[in-house]
Amino acid sequence: MRKAAKLVSYLCVAALAVCGLGACNNDANNDKDDDTKNPSTSTPGGDDTTGMSGEIYVISREESSGTRSAFTEILEIIDADGNDATVATAEVTNSTGVMLTTVAGNDKAIGYVSLGSLNDTVKALSVDGVEATADNIKNNTYPVSRPFVMAYKEAEASDLAKDFIAYVMSSQGQAIIAEESYIAADESAEEYTASGLSGSLSIEGSTSVGPVMEILAEAYMELNPDANITVTQDGSGTGITAAIDGGCDIAISSRALKEEEAAELTPVTIATDGIAVIVNTENSIDSLTSEQIKEIFLGNITEWDELN
């Protein structure tokens, strides 16, 4: 009897909690609706460029995130020493999900996510007039993108190394890359058939390419059980140097090779990663130049008015 009473009371509490949560969410939604209605009624005819004012809320990722380092590198959000100089007051989120929720809930926020994670709760800005789409990244017009490269010494490459690269560039390998929400380099690739090669292969370099490379290596080793591939993630530069010095068989890099590096190594672009600059869907701005984005994230532009 007492047990039953206890159970009933637990259920009551759970029901109350659910109701409470529901009410909260409704309130929040209603408030937002009100906010969105007001400006549209006050400016009938709606001139797009005069819409945004107020402080810009800059939202960044944590210091060691691959997306952040790519973003700051590509847009040169760096200080005189070449170090990341994202404005210190920027809000820091530690995941793509929280980034999207935060921007979706704040009409004055600006942030960035990997293009593969973009959804329609937020608006992706055009950069330098180019829309952030997979096609524009493939034809190299969207500026905030970077190639994922595997580089090796042509003369010294083992059969296994060549076979693994062939696998990465095959339809199976490219499918894995697309599944990890990067843009595959070759969509009409041919199918790979297991070679049954054995031996060991060491891959070293970028922490951004590393995770997808681990998955590729595992899938390859399943097809070729005698092969043993190790992936070390210690940064693009370290990996490329190691490949040149013979410290590893294949370097993985999240940037194109520099001229002197390309003289020593043969690069293969296996995928492209694009970063979308995102704002709230209520934001009237559709496009910014890369210079403007850079100044926003450096903290030199702090008001939306300055961008109109």
Added chain:
Amino acid sequence: MLKLKSKEKLFKMLFCLCAFVSAAAVALICIFMFANGFPAMAENGFFKFLFGEEWRPTAGQFGILPMITGSICVTAGAIIFGVPLGLMCAIFLAGFCPKKLYKVLKPAIDLLAGIPSVVYGYFGLMAIVPIMQDIFGGNGKGILTASILLGFMILPTIISVSEASLRAVPNAYYEGSLALGATHEQSMFKTVFPAAGSGIFAGVILGIGRAIGETMAVAMVAGNSAIFPDSLTSNVRTLTTNIILEMGYATGLHRQMLIATGVVLFIFILIINLCFSMLKRKGGKAQ
């Protein structure tokens, strides 16, 4: 007979072993933290690490003073929100609550303690943050939001420990007070409450420990900028969130500095636990 004795011995050993395992776990954690953290701290300079004002790992600057400040601010805020609410609730539960209501309230509070912190964080992000945005403008995250959320999170600890210590006060205190002509309210507040003082204080300290160690929920609502907060709605990063934000990809010295951040946090918790056990001992003597 002999068999029984040896069996008994065996189980004694087994239980002893279990006790040692948990003690060994604590010792291992201590050794790991200090062995990994201290060399890194020394490499970077203790003073520069503890009192450095800039945290920029890519530029090799590791100063955690903003995070220490952040942790203290957020914890203080949590106490301001959580302690009065928790104490009132405990007094109500122990002295004024009708039995029927108690059967509903007590499980509700116990349930509050069992909610995973990431769920609290999500609740904060979806419910508290928009409200704060409406009231104060801005991004709705920061010290105030984190403090309110943490205030909720430490409630169950404070309530259950305080209620237990209120109930542990001998009934004679209460009856004696009534016999002297005091009302029920006067007896509760002026006699029973002070008598349970050290136990209640211990509950508050446990709550502080929970607040300072909370990670996931704070990371979602604090904004996490590594700056000195300049207002109640300013973004803030605590010691715990500093670790969880960057541990995922950090390598080399950066990783070691995060472990060193953990050492600082660990020392904070040690101090809090020391306070707790000292109070408990004092409370034990008084009774």
